[in-house]
Amino acid sequence: MNEEKTQEKASKIDLNRRDMPRQSPEMRRNNFDEVALGYTEELARAEASRCLQCKKPRCVTGCPVEIDIPGFIGCITRGDFKGGIKKLKEKNCLPAVSGRVCPQESQCESKCVLGNKKAEIAIGRLERFLADWEAGQGKVDLPPRAKSTGKKVAVVGSGPAGLTVAGDLILLGHEVTIFEALHKAGGVLVYGIPEFRLPKAIVQREVDYLKALGVEVFTDFVVGKTRSIDELLEEFDAVFVGTGAGLPWFMNIPGENLNGVYSANEYLTRMNLMKGYLYPKSSTPVKKHVKVAVVGGGNVAMDSARTALRMGAAESHIVYRRSHAELPARAEEAENAEEEGVIFDLLTLPLAYIGDENGWVKEIECIQMELGEPDASGRRTPVEKKGSNFRMQTDAVVCAIGNSPNPLVPATTPGLDTTKRGTLVADPETGKTTRDRVWAGGDIVTGAATVILAMGAGRKAARAIHEYLTTGKQ
Amino acid sequence: MKKVIERSMIVPNMHLLVVEAPEIASKVKPGQFVIVRGGDEGERIPLSVADYDTEKGTVSIVFMEVGASTAALARLNAGDAVATCVGPLGNATTIDTFGDVLLVGGCYGIGSLYPVAKELKAKGNKVSVVLEARSSYLIYWLNKYVPLAEKVYTITRDGSLGQKGHISRLPDVIHGMPRKPDRIIVNGCTYLMAHTSEVTKDLDIPVVVNLNPIMIDGTGMCGVCRVTVAGQMKFACVDGPEFDGHDIDWKEFLARRKAYVTEEAMFFRRSDAPAHNEGKCAWHE
Numbered sequence: 001m002n003e004e005k006t007q008e009k010a011s012k013i014d015l016n017r018r019d020m021p022r023q024s025p026e027m028r029r030n031n032f033d034e035v036a037l038g039y040t041e042e043l044a045r046a047e048a049s050r051c052l053q054c055k056k057p058r059c060v061t062g063c064p065v066e067i068d069i070p071g072f073i074g075c076i077t078r079g080d081f082k083g084g085i086k087k088l089k090e091k092n093c094l095p096a097v098s099g100r101v102c103p104q105e106s107q108c109e110s111k112c113v114l115g116n117k118k119a120e121i122a123i124g125r126l127e128r129f130l131a132d133w134e135a136g137q138g139k140v141d142l143p144p145r146a147k148s149t150g151k152k153v154a155v156v157g158s159g160p161a162g163l164t165v166a167g168d169l170i171l172l173g174h175e176v177t178i179f180e181a182l183h184k185a186g187g188v189l190v191y192g193i194p195e196f197r198l199p200k201a202i203v204q205r206e207v208d209y210l211k212a213l214g215v216e217v218f219t220d221f222v223v224g225k226t227r228s229i230d231e232l233l234e235e236f237d238a239v240f241v242g243t244g245a246g247l248p249w250f251m252n253i254p255g256e257n258l259n260g261v262y263s264a265n266e267y268l269t270r271m272n273l274m275k276g277y278l279y280p281k282s283s284t285p286v287k288k289h290v291k292v293a294v295v296g297g298g299n300v301a302m303d304s305a306r307t308a309l310r311m312g313a314a315e316s317h318i319v320y321r322r323s324h325a326e327l328p329a330r331a332e333e334a335e336n337a338e339e340e341g342v343i344f345d346l347l348t349l350p351l352a353y354i355g356d357e358n359g360w361v362k363e364i365e366c367i368q369m370e371l372g373e374p375d376a377s378g379r380r381t382p383v384e385k386k387g388s389n390f391r392m393q394t395d396a397v398v399c400a401i402g403n404s405p406n407p408l409v410p411a412t413t414p415g416l417d418t419t420k421r422g423t424l425v426a427d428p429e430t431g432k433t434t435r436d437r438v439w440a441g442g443d444i445v446t447g448a449a450t451v452i453l454a455m456g457a458g459r460k461a462a463r464a465i466h467e468y469l470t471t472g473k474q
Numbered sequence: 475m476k477k478v479i480e481r482s483m484i485v486p487n488m489h490l491l492v493v494e495a496p497e498i499a500s501k502v503k504p505g506q507f508v509i510v511r512g513g514d515e516g517e518r519i520p521l522s523v524a525d526y527d528t529e530k531g532t533v534s535i536v537f538m539e540v541g542a543s544t545a546a547l548a549r550l551n552a553g554d555a556v557a558t559c560v561g562p563l564g565n566a567t568t569i570d571t572f573g574d575v576l577l578v579g580g581c582y583g584i585g586s587l588y589p590v591a592k593e594l595k596a597k598g599n600k601v602s603v604v605l606e607a608r609s610s611y612l613i614y615w616l617n618k619y620v621p622l623a624e625k626v627y628t629i630t631r632d633g634s635l636g637q638k639g640h641i642s643r644l645p646d647v648i649h650g651m652p653r654k655p656d657r658i659i660v661n662g663c664t665y666l667m668a669h670t671s672e673v674t675k676d677l678d679i680p681v682v683v684n685l686n687p688i689m690i691d692g693t694g695m696c697g698v699c700r701v702t703v704a705g706q707m708k709f710a711c712v713d714g715p716e717f718d719g720h721d722i723d724w725k726e727f728l729a730r731r732k733a734y735v736t737e738e739a740m741f742f743r744r745s746d747a748p749a750h751n752e753g754k755c756a757w758h759e
Contacts, residue, residue, distance in 0.1 A: 258726075285517070287733075
């Protein structure tokens with residue numbers, strides 16, 4: 001009944017999904033500034049006012065952290081941005097980040113009733129608008145902290161899962177200390193996602209916000225090496241492990257150790273965290289490549305291919321074994337890449353890398369693929385087309401086919417069970433691991449996934465840790 | 475940020491850096507390394523730990539000044555701060571009762587083998603040492619090794635101390651020893667480790683090398699340190715840095731080690747950072 005009414009209402013409403021201003025492709029492929037410029041107030045209010053304010057909002061069911069989406073959108077419509085950001089932050093402590101990097105088209109926005117008319121509300125853009133509006137106000141309001149419980153929590157890893165856990169538990173009155181292996185906090189948000197998609201100043205803002213709330217952050221501290229989980233448990237009442245998916249996969253094909261063949265982690269970390277994109281102003285050396293082939297079809301592959309263009313490559317290719325429809329990347333990122341001139345070599349699988357006499361990659365031996373029957377994931381399995389081998393010239397390859405969980409913590413923590421895939425065994429509802437007083441969440445549990453899923457897992461774990469700290473129940 | 479307790483040039487171009495890092499000092503074992511950044515915008519470079527003092531909470535590193543990043547480290551002085559010094563990383567050297575162990579050190583490796591020698595001796599091994607350098611004036615810490623070792627041999631390219639020649643003279647040293655060593659442990663530049671592995675191939679002695687590839691995070695995340703060991707892809711940071719020298723694909727390893735030689739040189743040439751002039755020509759004047 002409600003559904004019908006909503007549908008009926010839909011036929012009368014504004015179906016003009018407002019575009020977000022972006023740098024033009026010609027311009028942005030030559031700089032590292034953020035591509036999407038964000039809604040203006042007018043655009044945000046116009047977009048927000050299209051929302052039908054469904055009684056049973058389906059969008060919320062598509063959100064891993066269950067944000068009150070109609071609630072914050074309603075605030076924007078009324079011009080109550082302060083109320084809107086408050087509503088957002090009830091469920092999501094990193095809105096400026098998730099507004100930019102969440103795959104909204106397969107989550108909240110995919111459930112919007114206006115999707116039937118191909119005019120779903122741009123929820124992600126509105127979320128981003130509010131977060132940026134708040135940042136623009138200069139002073140961010142610090143929410144009140146609960147009375148100190150005297151309990152201490154160690155958070156291992158400062159990626160999206162760890163930041164969420166820290167943000168939640170500090171407000172509940174616990175003392176929180178984050179341990180980060182690299183020299184900057186933020187995890188994949190600083191080493192992986194490029195500046196043009198997620199400016200590092202935004203991540204820094206979120207980290208500074210946590211620090212202002214009282215979270216202590218130790219960088220250059222490798223848990224598992226500098227100190228073990230067991231040693232942390234002597235000092236802390238609970239430990240959260242959010243060490244991410246930090247062990248790059250290779251395909252086990254000939255030539256992968258040639259110079260010029262990078263893991264996406266190396267390529268992107270060198271550019272982002274190590275500021276290689278500023279080379280030669282920065283001291284991290286970066287090779288100048290003419291033609292770059294990125295293997296893979298996810299967000300990391302798009303980030304790598306677009307970075308290569310910005311670093312001056314004449315040609316940047318995505319080499320992906322399935323077709324366009326199966327690309328795991330956010331639709332917007334694939335579209336941005338195409339607009340910028342990234343060339344998509346679809347249904348193509350590398351078989352070997354061929355090097356020159358100095359050990360640098362010069363060619364890729366590839367084979368063409370066709371799509372067969374759907375596999376367990378529901379995607380059609382690519383099958384090699386016999387005799388379709390060909391060679392592609394290139395002077396750099398970026399392997400962006402995924403990551404295993406980082407083994408440092410599991411390998412040095414007795415009793416912390418792992419699955420066959422190397423991920424930590426943890427309760428999906430609470431993040432509780434097989435070790436007493438140890439919780440985990442994010443890619444270390446799920447294998448490589450998204451920022452928002454890691455944030456969702458962090459939220460659940462924070463809830464469980466809080467319960468343990470206040471009631472003793474695990 | 476970690477405090478520099480001492481930074482001095484021990485022989486031309488070779489520096490000793492002592493950093494206040496009690497967490498690392500209490501954990502580090504021989505053969506492990508730390509990742510260091512000289513300045514805030516600096517590169518992350520892996521450096522073997524040459525010594526440590528648990529009581530004082532200090533970690534010592536010996537490094538050679540070769541490029542922009544090591545030059546930045548060489549400009550630090552007592553009281554300054556290193557932007558990053560993180561670790562201990564990698565697996566420790568296997569210390570067991572092997573019997574007779576021959577340590578082969580060159581360059582910064584002379585420093586990094588020192589804690590290995592101490593631990594091996596404490597375990598009851600008979601330790602002999604070969605120090606290799608271009609000339610006698612580049613050999614350091616000789617008198618630190620003398621009380622630990624059965625004998626300290628030296629090989630210098632100009633013959634100014636000990637055997638004249640390159641590390642290819644190593645078999646001669648071994649044949650001249652009263653007993654064939656049960657194990658050889660090498661640390662130093664890639665050439666030293668590759669050549670030692672090469673010239674000991676037929677001696678039927680296990681050779682352990684401590685690899686020094688380019689790294690970024692040092693925790694397995696970036697994969698830049700990958701190396702082919704017995705036909706398998708390994709990450710030196712988490713699977714190593716020690717491997718059987720006879721199993722390494724040295725040609726590939728050398729090529730990967732040199733990946734950024736041109737860029738490093740370009741940077742150094744363009745860099746307007748002042749050079750120190752300890753023990754070498756003040757070319758910036």
